[in-house]
Amino acid sequence: xxxxxxxxxxxxxxxxxxxxxxxxxxxxxxxxxxxxxxxxxxxxxxxxxxxxxxxxxxxxxxxxxxxxxxxxxxxxxxxxxxxxxxxxxxxxxxxxxxxxxxxxxxxxxxxxxxxxxxxxxxxxxxxxxxxxxxxxxxxxxxxxxxxxxxxxxxxxxxxxxxxxxxxxxxxxxxxxxxxxxxxxxxxxxxxxxxxxxxxxxxxxxxxxxxxxxxxxxxxxxxxxxxxxxxxxxxxxxxxxxxxxxxxxxxxxxxxxxxxxxxxxxxxxxxxxxxxxxxxxxxxxxxxxxxxxxxxxxxxxxxxxxxxxxxxxxxxxxxxxxxxxxxxxxxxxxxxxxxxxxxxxxxxxxxxxxxxxxxxxxxxxxxxxxxxxxxxxxxxxxxxxxxxxxxxxxxxxxxx
Numbered sequence: 001x002x003x004x005x006x007x008x009x010x011x012x013x014x015x016x017x018x019x020x021x022x023x024x025x026x027x028x029x030x031x032x033x034x035x036x037x038x039x040x041x042x043x044x045x046x047x048x049x050x051x052x053x054x055x056x057x058x059x060x061x062x063x064x065x066x067x068x069x070x071x072x073x074x075x076x077x078x079x080x081x082x083x084x085x086x087x088x089x090x091x092x093x094x095x096x097x098x099x100x101x102x103x104x105x106x107x108x109x110x111x112x113x114x115x116x117x118x119x120x121x122x123x124x125x126x127x128x129x130x131x132x133x134x135x136x137x138x139x140x141x142x143x144x145x146x147x148x149x150x151x152x153x154x155x156x157x158x159x160x161x162x163x164x165x166x167x168x169x170x171x172x173x174x175x176x177x178x179x180x181x182x183x184x185x186x187x188x189x190x191x192x193x194x195x196x197x198x199x200x201x202x203x204x205x206x207x208x209x210x211x212x213x214x215x216x217x218x219x220x221x222x223x224x225x226x227x228x229x230x231x232x233x234x235x236x237x238x239x240x241x242x243x244x245x246x247x248x249x250x251x252x253x254x255x256x257x258x259x260x261x262x263x264x265x266x267x268x269x270x271x272x273x274x275x276x277x278x279x280x281x282x283x284x285x286x287x288x289x290x291x292x293x294x295x296x297x298x299x300x301x302x303x304x305x306x307x308x309x310x311x312x313x314x315x316x317x318x319x320x321x322x323x324x325x326x327x328x329x330x331x332x333x334x335x336x337x338x339x340x341x342x343x344x345x346x347x348x349x350x351x352x353x354x355x356x357x358x359x360x361x362x363x364x365x366x367x368x369x370x371x372x373x374x375x376x377x378x379x380x381x382x383x384x385x386x387x388x389x390x391x392x393x394x395x396x397x398x399x
Contacts, residue, residue, distance in 0.1 A: 138397075139395060139396065139397055140365070140396045140397065141339065141365045141393050141394070141395065141396040142365075142393070142395055143166065143177065143179075143392075143393065143394060143395045144166075144366065144367050144392070144393045145164040145165075145166050145179060145181065145367055145390065145391065145392040145393070146164060146366075146367035146368045146370075146371050146390070146391055147162035147163060147164035147181070147371070147388075147389070147390045148162070148368075148371035148372065148374075148375055148388070148389050148390075149161070149162050149386065149387065149388040149389075150375045150378075150379070150383075150386070150387040150388075151386055151387075152347060152378070152379065152383035152384065152385055152386050152387050153379055153382065153383030153384070154382075154383060154384045154385070155384075155385065155386055157193075157194060158194070158386050159185070159186035159187065159193030159194045159196075159197055159386055160183070160184065160185050160186065160197060160345050160347070160386040160387070160388040161182075161183075161184045161186065161194075161197035161198045161200070161201045161253075161388075162182065162183055162184075162201070162343075162388050162389075162390055163180065163181065163182040163201045163204075163205060163390075164179075164180075164181050164182075164390050164392070165179065165180045165181075165205075166178070166179045167179070167213070169213070169216045169217065170217075171216075172219075176216075176261060176262055177260065177261070177262060178212075178213065178259075178260065178261060179258075179259070179260035179392065180204075180205065180208055180257070180258075180259055180260075181257070181258045181260070181341070181343055181390045181392060182200075182201050182204055182205070182255070182256070182257045182258075182343070182390070183254075183255075183256050183273045183343040183344060183345055183388050183389075183390055184196075184197035184198075184200040184201050184253045184254060184255045184256075184273070184320075185197065185253060185254040185271065185272075185273050185345040185346065185347070185386070185388065186198075186200075186251065186252070186253040187251070187252050187253065187319070188249055188250055188251030188252060189249075189251075191247070191249060191251075192244075192247075192249045192250065192251030192252075193251060193252075193253065195243065195247075195249075195251060196240050196243075196244075196251040196252055196253040196320070196321050197253040199236065199239055199240050199243060199253075199321075200233075200236040200239075200240060200253050200255045200320055200321070203232070203235050203236035203239045204232045204233060204235075204236050204255065204257050204268075207228075207231065207232035207235050207236075208228070208229075208232055208259065211223055211228055211231075211232075212225075212228060212259075225259065225261060225266045226266065226330055226332070229257065229259055229266050229267070229268040229328075229330065230268055230328045230330055232257065232268060233255055233257060233268040233269075233270060233320065233326070233328045234325075234326060234328060236255060236320055236321075237270075237320045237321055237323075237325070237326040238324075239321075240252065240253065240320055240321025241321050241322075241323070241324050243321075244321060244322075250322060251321060251322075252319040252320055252321040252322035253271070253319065253320045253321060254270060254271025254272055254273040254316070254319060254320065254345070255268075255269070255270050255271060255273070255320045256268075256269045256270075256271070256273040256274065256275050256287060256343055257269075258275055258341060258343060260335075260341070260392070263334055263335055263336075264332065264333070264334050264335070265277075265286075265331075265332065265333045265334070265335060265341065266330075266331075266332055267286060267287065267329075267330065267331040267332075267333065268328050268329070268330055269287045269288075269328070269329040269330075269331065270290060270318055270319060270320050270326055270327075270328055270329065271289075271290055271316060271318065271319050271320065272289040272290060272291045272294065272316060272346050273287075273343065273344065273345050273346065273388075274286075274287050274289070274342075274343070274344055274346075274349050275287045275331075275341070275342070275343050276341070276342040276343075276344075276357075277333065277335070277338045277340070277341060277342075278338055278339050278340035278341075278342065278358065278361050278362075279336070279337065279338045279339075280337055280339075282354070282358055283342070283354045283357060283358050283361075286331050286333055287329065287331065288329065290316055290317055290318035290319070290329075291312070291313065291314070291315055291316050291317065292312040292313075292315045292316075292317065293307045293310045293312055293313045293315075294307075295317070296310075308350060313346075313350070314346070335394055338394055339361070339362075339393070339394055339396055340361045340370070340391060340392060340393055340394060341390075341391070341392040341394065342357065342361065342389065342390070342391055342392075343388075343389070343390040344374070344388060344389045344390070345385070345386065345387065345388040345389075346385065347378060347383075347384075347385035347386050347387040347388065348374055348375075348378050348387050348388065348389055350385070351377075351378045351381035351382060351383075351384075351385075352374065352377045352378050352381060356377055357374060357377075360373040360374050360377065361391065365393060366393070367391040367392065367393050370389075370391045370393075371389045371390075371391050374387075374389045374391070375387050375389060
């Protein structure tokens with residue numbers, strides 16, 4: 001190749017020693033890996049070359065340039081380099097300008113048709129006057145989740161356990177968003193509460209994955225979501241009860257598990273951990289506390305504002321793992337216009353007022369920031385218990 005380049009340079013040198021213009025090189029072809037399908041049409045936003053003017057011809061490779069030809073523009077590769085046409089994406093303004101041009105079908109560089117007129121198997125065919133859609137409505141907040149637990153300022157061990165997972169399941173009629181979020185507040189000492197809460201989370205996650213996620217991927221899902229969530233928490237109760245009998249422990253835990261499927265929440269709940277929705281009107285508790293104070297509030301014998309200071313506020317009458325059978329509360333709730341889902345232990349809601357929790361959730365769209373602020377508020381209020389929070393930012397589209 002070096003020999004031919006030298007030969008061409010010798011031929012291109014005119015009588016006055018004026019070099020000719022180097023022939024333009026064609027863009028390098030993209031190699032298609034084995035087994036993959038080639039694109040149906042070139043991406044119109046991926047090329048930056050100008051289309052040749054009508055009637056213009058390209059000299060064959062190796063043809064000497066005519067005397068008096070202009071020098072190539074600055075940035076043209078040298079003779080000892082292999083020239084390659086640059087590829088860069090259009091700016092957003094250029095893309096929108098092309099979409100706004102309704103005078104006719106846009107044509108990309110080199111006269112290549114913008115859309116393939118032949119249908120491709122398993123590919124949606126675009127009309128000739130169609131164009132790749134741009135996002136006209138932007139999200140003010142996207143779907144995200146974070147789970148945080150903190151030992152607090154008094155306890156020597158952390159007996160809380162948390163879990164957060166977001167995923168998407170492929171379905172025939174459209175993909176479905178799936179989220180699983182759990183808070184478990186253990187009790188029974190270092191060898192009891194910590195084991196119980198972790199075992200509860202592990203059992204619920206395993207049950208949901210095996211009974212919902214995997215069957216959905218195999219298109220063999222048959223179980224309804226309400227009995228699935230109830231049976232998941234009951235399985236956790238059985239696992240903890242069996243382990244407690246072997247260990248000779250009275251360990252137990254609360255368990256609040258929320259399953260997000262599309263626009264609906266499916267919640268299974270035992271104990272005094274809580275699930276809240278942050279709606280336009282403020283925080284709303286979705287669960288009822290299985291405590292003496294919670295029961296008094298339900299009966300109308302105690303005002304909710306008095307619950308924080310009541311001497312029986314930590315006395316629970318229903319937990320996971322301390323009886324061979326357990327009754328599980330189930331709540332279904334559409335998310336509607338809500339901006340956040342919050343799951344937390346009593347180490348948070350027992351020390352931080354709802355007004356402060358609302359401010360923490362609304363201050364930042366990121367769940368990590370909200371969790372950190374909620375934990376800090378609980379520690380500033382004394383931190384006399386383990387603190388757990390799961391914050392889920394729900395999608396909000398700018399209107």
